[in-house]
Amino acid sequence: MTVPTYDKFIEPILRYLAGHPNGALARDAHEAAAQTLGLSDADRQELLPSGTQPVYKNRAGWAHDRLKRAGLSSSPRRGYWQLTPRGVEFGASHAPPLSAADVEQLAVGFMDVRLRERGDQPIAPPPLPNSSSARVTASPDDRLGEAIVELRSSVAAELLDALKTASPSFFETIVLDLLHKMGYGASRADLQRVGGSGDGGIDGGESWGQRGIMGSVLDFVGMHGSKD
Secondary structure (H helix, E strand, O other): OOOOOOHHHHHHHHHHHHOOOOOEEHHHHHHHHHHHOOOOHHHHHOEOOOOOOEHHHHHHHHHHHHHHHOOOEEEEEOOEEEEOHHHHHHHHHOOOOOOHHHHHHHHHOOOOOOEOOOOOOEOOOOOOOOOOOOOOOOOHHHHHHHHHHHHHHHHHHHHHHHHHOOOHHHHHHHHHHHHHHOOOOOOHHHEEEOOOOOOOEEEEEEOOHHHOOOOEEEEEEOOOOOOO
């Protein structure tokens, strides 16, 4: 069989987490959902076009993302999922199976809800899903554009988190790489780190010797605090 779309994973994830009130490992939730949906070993071996992740795990992850945006679940720590009190309430008040309207509302009704930078709670608690929500009318082209924006936003947030934990020296190297991509320096070797850690700024120099011009120094102050 073909691996179901991510909306089909929403209820299996919700029910599994409801049975584990203290939370569960994401990988265990992946497997529980796959078993509930009747995925075969061959189904579980199917990879994304990038070859980086099994399709069913990717879709289970998106299903959980939707539960988080609806305020029904959270990730207390990396790789660990747990229903919020609202999620426990929702699961208890909606006997299985969920209606098609409830699944649709969870799948697409909260995509505009932004999660906090730290933690997975919505910035503003959304209303609980209900079956009277408007049907989705966006065309496939509209959804494709929205998906691209959503993916870029997600990647940008993850990249920002990674940069915030980088050492000052590594961060300065990343900035110089970016400057080279923007056209500074005849070659990447022309851009070199100068100064040192602890000065509260980002230091980089551009050598213009090959063009007979004295070296100029770029000092980006205050963009990244010293951690050394």
